[in-house]
Amino acid sequence: MTGVLELFGYTFFQHALLAALLTSIACGITGTYIVTRRLVFLSGGITHASFGGIGIAFYLGIYPLAGAAVFAIISALLIVFFSKRDAIRPDSLIGMLWSFGMAVGTIFIFITSGYTPNLMSYLFGNILTVTQLDLTLLGLLATGVVVVFMLLYPLILSVSFDEEFARTRRQPVQVINVVLMVLVSLSIVMTIRVAGIVLVISYLTIPQAVAGIFTRRLSSLMILSVIISIVGSLLGLWAAYVYDIPSGASIIFTFILLFLLAKAFRSIQIKVAANR
Amino acid sequence: MMTDSFMGDGPVLSAKDTENKQSQPRAPRSYILYICRYKAFLVETLISLQHVTAGYEGKAVIKEVNLDVLPDDFIGVIGPNGGGKTTLLKVMLGLIRPFKGKVTYSPALQGEKQFKIGYLPQWIQHDSRYPASVMDVVLTGVPTQSFGLYGKMARMAAMEALEKTGVADLTRKPFGELSGGQRQKVLLARALATRPLVLILDEPDTFTDQQFERDLYPMLREFNKNMAIVMVSHDLGIIASYVKTIACVNGGLHHHPSNMIDEKVLASYECPIDIITHGDLPHRVLNRHD
Numbered sequence: 001m002t003g004v005l006e007l008f009g010y011t012f013f014q015h016a017l018l019a020a021l022l023t024s025i026a027c028g029i030t031g032t033y034i035v036t037r038r039l040v041f042l043s044g045g046i047t048h049a050s051f052g053g054i055g056i057a058f059y060l061g062i063y064p065l066a067g068a069a070v071f072a073i074i075s076a077l078l079i080v081f082f083s084k085r086d087a088i089r090p091d092s093l094i095g096m097l098w099s100f101g102m103a104v105g106t107i108f109i110f111i112t113s114g115y116t117p118n119l120m121s122y123l124f125g126n127i128l129t130v131t132q133l134d135l136t137l138l139g140l141l142a143t144g145v146v147v148v149f150m151l152l153y154p155l156i157l158s159v160s161f162d163e164e165f166a167r168t169r170r171q172p173v174q175v176i177n178v179v180l181m182v183l184v185s186l187s188i189v190m191t192i193r194v195a196g197i198v199l200v201i202s203y204l205t206i207p208q209a210v211a212g213i214f215t216r217r218l219s220s221l222m223i224l225s226v227i228i229s230i231v232g233s234l235l236g237l238w239a240a241y242v243y244d245i246p247s248g249a250s251i252i253f254t255f256i257l258l259f260l261l262a263k264a265f266r267s268i269q270i271k272v273a274a275n276r
Numbered sequence: 277m278m279t280d281s282f283m284g285d286g287p288v289l290s291a292k293d294t295e296n297k298q299s300q301p302r303a304p305r306s307y308i309l310y311i312c313r314y315k316a317f318l319v320e321t322l323i324s325l326q327h328v329t330a331g332y333e334g335k336a337v338i339k340e341v342n343l344d345v346l347p348d349d350f351i352g353v354i355g356p357n358g359g360g361k362t363t364l365l366k367v368m369l370g371l372i373r374p375f376k377g378k379v380t381y382s383p384a385l386q387g388e389k390q391f392k393i394g395y396l397p398q399w400i401q402h403d404s405r406y407p408a409s410v411m412d413v414v415l416t417g418v419p420t421q422s423f424g425l426y427g428k429m430a431r432m433a434a435m436e437a438l439e440k441t442g443v444a445d446l447t448r449k450p451f452g453e454l455s456g457g458q459r460q461k462v463l464l465a466r467a468l469a470t471r472p473l474v475l476i477l478d479e480p481d482t483f484t485d486q487q488f489e490r491d492l493y494p495m496l497r498e499f500n501k502n503m504a505i506v507m508v509s510h511d512l513g514i515i516a517s518y519v520k521t522i523a524c525v526n527g528g529l530h531h532h533p534s535n536m537i538d539e540k541v542l543a544s545y546e547c548p549i550d551i552i553t554h555g556d557l558p559h560r561v562l563n564r565h566d
Contacts (some may be wrong), residue, residue, distance in 0.1 A: 036406055036407060065357055154425075157408070159411060160406075161408055161416055164371060164400075165395060165397070165417075167370075167371055168370065168391070170370070202420045212407070216407045216408075216409070216452070217408065217450075218407045218408060220407075221407045
């Protein structure tokens, strides 16, 4: 136990904790939006499309997440606009952007001269190497997500529950869709730093699935998802330290464990209530 | 102008007026005095469709349609499947833009916070796991500021709407767990929460039980005292006993000035039909032929 306490003395560990907290806030909320609107596949598409941006940024020698953000937002907007037209099936478009991004990323990383040492950290994430810049951006994002969802909650509920009814009320449906897709894209990009492209989707879906076992209201689902995400991240970080395994994978493992525990707890609770 | 006037009491119509109003000879039975920002309007027509042609993907479903919705109307919209009933409603709601023609809304409908048309869809494409309570659903209809969280006033307005449709006891239930009839009553409460001057319903009883039908129509008659109602229905018995006028949609639109279903109405329906009788309860004498 003293080993764990000692950890808190290290800057890299404090950074990791802060990153986990901020990622949980941003993804707990945007993930709830994604899950309830059934946009999980779309989020996977955005995540992988952003790899194209990372590749180009490596090639140009700029901040990789800046490239990722550009690719993520462009693909999100393409999907929002084309899903309204009949030119292409939305899932086909998502599949195309998904693989196109990976292809662009692979090509640019291949032609970048020299060894790219931290490519693995973008694929699988490494919360222990987050920088001051990453933390600042994560902080801005988490604040932005909280402010937008608090301010626009009635509109978000209305549009995500029944888009057609929202349009009969002349609510700005398309503006809401675009603003939220941009927030989702940015959350995905910042989470790449923590969990990696391969594992981002877990932050956006598993805490929400756990929370969904206990609540059926949008606002409480968001708050509970954030809490579960924080708990899971901290336990995962601890396990990563104790067993000396990669932090990203360890966090996802913890999320799944929490989900199974919650499911078991719930079914016992229902059985007890039925026997009473 | 003077040359067209004639002696006698009653309105003096100019030639120009008759030409414009040709398709709608009806006079409104009531008016709404609408006061907004120190201006008063006498509202005769809430929604007006003029020579509207509309449809999907460039294919017209309704052609050259004219229809006025007046403040105390209860219009039953009937017609064969694919005749354009839902298209007509979507044009009125502003969900699809007509290819040709004009849809005009009275200034009374354009409230400061909210567009005052309530809509009850046939069925909402709804994910039964969507995390919303009945209260949340009705709150999405309450005219409120778009910013911040819902306040006490909004909740009271939602509660009032739920009481009007008789489902106030369901407030805390998850919407996804309701039966078909309960869902429609909650969605009707959502439509009422918008404080509409026009209520538009698209075959509201398609996926519900008999109890819902028995509850719905007397409610609508009550609501009709304060708002115009436009309802698509497949049930001519309901049409005959509750609505005031009938609009037949089959590509074009014929608006019959009463709820009597006679040969003329049936001719525009172009389909053999159940026998209709009048009485306290709408009922069929014969079964449907299909």
